[in-house]
Amino acid sequence: MTTQESKKLWMACGVGLIWFLILLWPLLGIQPEGLEFGKTFKVFGYIAVAAVFIMFFYQIKEAGHLDAVGDPIVSAKGRFQELYEKTPRWILLSIVLGFAIVFPLVTGRYAHDVSISVLIYICLGLGLNIVVGLAGLLDLGYIAFYGVGAYTYALMSLHFGMSFWLCLPIAGVTAAVAGSIVGYPTLRMRGDYLAIVTLGFGEIVRLIFNNWMGLTNGPNGILSIPRPDIFGFELNKLWMLYYVILVIAVITIIAVYRLNFSRIGRAWEAIREDETAAELMGVNTFLLKLLAYAMGATFAGFAGAFFAARMRFVGPESFTFLESAMVLAMVVLGGMGSIPGVILGVLALVALPELFREFELYRMLVFGGTMTLMMLIRPAGIWPASRVGRRSEEAD
Amino acid sequence: MANLTLDDICVRFGGLQALTDVSFSLTEGEVVGLIGPNGAGKTTVFNVITGVYKASSGKVDYDGSTITGLRPYQVLSMGIARTFQNIRLFQNMTALENCMVAQHSRSKVGVIGAVLRSSAQRREEEVIAEKSQKALDFMGLGDKTDEVASNLPYGHQRRLEIARALASEPQTILLDEPAAGLNPAESVELMEYIGHITDLGINVLMVEHDMKVVMGICSRIVVLDHGVMIAEGLPGEIRKNPTVIEAYLGQ
Numbered sequence: 001m002t003t004q005e006s007k008k009l010w011m012a013c014g015v016g017l018i019w020f021l022i023l024l025w026p027l028l029g030i031q032p033e034g035l036e037f038g039k040t041f042k043v044f045g046y047i048a049v050a051a052v053f054i055m056f057f058y059q060i061k062e063a064g065h066l067d068a069v070g071d072p073i074v075s076a077k078g079r080f081q082e083l084y085e086k087t088p089r090w091i092l093l094s095i096v097l098g099f100a101i102v103f104p105l106v107t108g109r110y111a112h113d114v115s116i117s118v119l120i121y122i123c124l125g126l127g128l129n130i131v132v133g134l135a136g137l138l139d140l141g142y143i144a145f146y147g148v149g150a151y152t153y154a155l156m157s158l159h160f161g162m163s164f165w166l167c168l169p170i171a172g173v174t175a176a177v178a179g180s181i182v183g184y185p186t187l188r189m190r191g192d193y194l195a196i197v198t199l200g201f202g203e204i205v206r207l208i209f210n211n212w213m214g215l216t217n218g219p220n221g222i223l224s225i226p227r228p229d230i231f232g233f234e235l236n237k238l239w240m241l242y243y244v245i246l247v248i249a250v251i252t253i254i255a256v257y258r259l260n261f262s263r264i265g266r267a268w269e270a271i272r273e274d275e276t277a278a279e280l281m282g283v284n285t286f287l288l289k290l291l292a293y294a295m296g297a298t299f300a301g302f303a304g305a306f307f308a309a310r311m312r313f314v315g316p317e318s319f320t321f322l323e324s325a326m327v328l329a330m331v332v333l334g335g336m337g338s339i340p341g342v343i344l345g346v347l348a349l350v351a352l353p354e355l356f357r358e359f360e361l362y363r364m365l366v367f368g369g370t371m372t373l374m375m376l377i378r379p380a381g382i383w384p385a386s387r388v389g390r391r392s393e394e395a396d
Numbered sequence: 397m398a399n400l401t402l403d404d405i406c407v408r409f410g411g412l413q414a415l416t417d418v419s420f421s422l423t424e425g426e427v428v429g430l431i432g433p434n435g436a437g438k439t440t441v442f443n444v445i446t447g448v449y450k451a452s453s454g455k456v457d458y459d460g461s462t463i464t465g466l467r468p469y470q471v472l473s474m475g476i477a478r479t480f481q482n483i484r485l486f487q488n489m490t491a492l493e494n495c496m497v498a499q500h501s502r503s504k505v506g507v508i509g510a511v512l513r514s515s516a517q518r519r520e521e522e523v524i525a526e527k528s529q530k531a532l533d534f535m536g537l538g539d540k541t542d543e544v545a546s547n548l549p550y551g552h553q554r555r556l557e558i559a560r561a562l563a564s565e566p567q568t569i570l571l572d573e574p575a576a577g578l579n580p581a582e583s584v585e586l587m588e589y590i591g592h593i594t595d596l597g598i599n600v601l602m603v604e605h606d607m608k609v610v611m612g613i614c615s616r617i618v619v620l621d622h623g624v625m626i627a628e629g630l631p632g633e634i635r636k637n638p639t640v641i642e643a644y645l646g647q
């Protein structure tokens with residue numbers, strides 16, 4: 001690297017730091033007691049030192065002084081990749097599945113709780129992935145279908161005493177119907193308009209939960225929803241519920257994978273790539289978009305029914321726009337259209353905030369920073385969809 | 397009997413009369429050229445046939461039935477496939493997948509079959525892949541199967557569009573400026589491919605500015621100017637037609 005370039009980089013670094021200071025000071029320095037500078041400069045000092053240190057390191061690396069350390073790492077990574085590609089897929093999958101099965105036996109209640117939410121979000125993420133990742137339709141009200149599934153189970157089990165296992169498919173169907181109702185008016189819309197309309201529908205559904213006192217008990221929600229049972233045996237431990245959602249998640253993964261690599265999945269992807277061309281190449285785009293909404297909603301419905309059974313309570317505040325945004329963030333962060341990507345995205349967005357608990361006050365700040373950084377480093381997601389030659393490969 | 401007949405087609409965009417009483421037909425095994433200066437309404441003719449635009453009056457008949465008012469995917473399943481003036485491939489999908497999409501209307505396994513991966517579904521997938529591969533082979537792209545469309549060179553992308561149209565097993569194919577942007581050698585190659593297509597018994601309606609290509613392979617030519625058909629006839633006649641020469645020179 002020339003001195004010229006090096007100078008430019010240091011300039012950019014300096015400008016960035018000054019910009020950061022301008023942002024930081026109003027947050028830390030403006031207090032009810034008056035203006036304060038000490039704290040701002042203390043925090044800024046730490047960050048400036050860290051930034052200079054990283055810059056320094058980067059320049060050494062660019063200059064080639066670190067090759068002795070870097071090269072073995074790169075080649076190790078290459079070898080790992082090779083190993084990954086050589087290992088048959090079923091071995092990798094059984095390792096992951098084996099881990100998922102053993103996991104609750106060796107961990108405690110807190111881990112069970114977090115892993116159950118990871119699995120719920122995997123179902124939601126994969127469902128939304130059909131709509132956003134495959135069919136390319138931006139849906140900002142997706143969580144409404146999760147709510148429809150949850151209320152379906154809550155009401156059916158309380159009023160008719162129906163079992164969880166019977167309600168699960170029914171919740172899928174009611175959510176799919178809701179999905180089609182939302183999808184229908186948006187069929188002729190594209191892009192931004194679609195986003196606004198789905199956002200509106202999501203809110204409408206939440207307001208219905210909130211205000212239809214007679215049916216949903218309004219903002220108070222529905223209490224004491226029965227737990228799932230197996231042959232009359234109530235699943236009353238958290239780890240038992242973990243296995244229920246694990247089964248639902250595995251079924252979701254298989255179903256979404258198979259849909260993805262079928263004629264339906266191809267048609268969805270064609271719509272995402274170029275809707276007009278897809279229609280002209282024989283895809284009934286209205287029907288397939290409706291199907292994408294309905295299928296996406298179905299998996300949210302399953303997850304919702306489980307959610308109601310696990311919390312034993314449903315209320316409208318579980319289904320706000322923020323939740324839709326979270327699920328969408330998982331899909332985008334992980335890699336749209338990629339199943340392992342979505343799973344990693346879920347892990348990142350559910351597990352990371354848990355890991356950051358020790359940062360307490362700054363937890364959400366660190367979380368937001370990590371997300372921004374990840375999108376800068378890997379704009380296509382953690383594990384982007386690999387389309388090259390994979391779609392036609394028939395691996396079962 | 398894949399006869400395509402346009403009958404007094406008029407198309408209006410607000411105040412603009414894009415097509416006025418356009419009538420011509422395309423019979424089995426024919427290659428008809430559709431030419432005219434820029435903005436004459438050639439692409440609009442394609443869009444009316446394939447159901448993208450609604451004709452304000454007139455009708456399109458195909459195979460003995462009226463296809464005006466059908467949705468584009470229905471027109472394709474009737475057996476009319478097309479390519480686009482500006483390449484519109486599914487950019488992030490492989491060459492084979494692009495062709496497999498065109499088989500959508502020729503296959504029928506639904507969601508449940510796909511999720512259960514029934515034997516019928518697997519058999520159908522095999523057939524789809526086989527036919528799509530054949531379409532690629534036909535257009536000389538047999539070794540580009542797993543190549544992502546956007547990575548193909550321009551000339552190959554043009555051919556892939558035709559391969560995709562062929563993969564839908566059409567009886568009629570509409571080509572919108574297939575030689576646009578090709579170098580002379582590629583144009584010659586393309587003419588050969590179009591010749592092979594007609595050998596399959598598929599009739600071709602082609603918009604093209606490259607007169608060498610048009611005169612070389614078309615058995616009949618229709619000339620549009622400002623949405624009006626100003627001439628129709630054999631290549632030799634069109635070349636000498638004074639109205640046509642004037643329309644092109646007046647441009």
Ligand SMILES: Nc1ncnc2c1ncn2[C@@H]1O[C@H](COP(=O)(O)OP(=O)(O)OP(=O)(O)O)[C@@H](O)[C@H]1O
Nearest residue numbers: 409412414432433434435436437438439440441481
């Ligand atoms: N969707 C539309 N809305 C309004 N006007 C349109 C539309 N599509 C085409 N036109 C107009 O109709 C006329 C014919 O357009 P068309 O694209 O059919 O021409 P063309 O013969 O294909 O020209 P080119 O050689 O440039 O491709 C043009 O004046 C164009 O501006």
Ligand SMILES: [Mg+2]
Nearest residue numbers: 438439440481
């Ligand atoms: Mg045109």
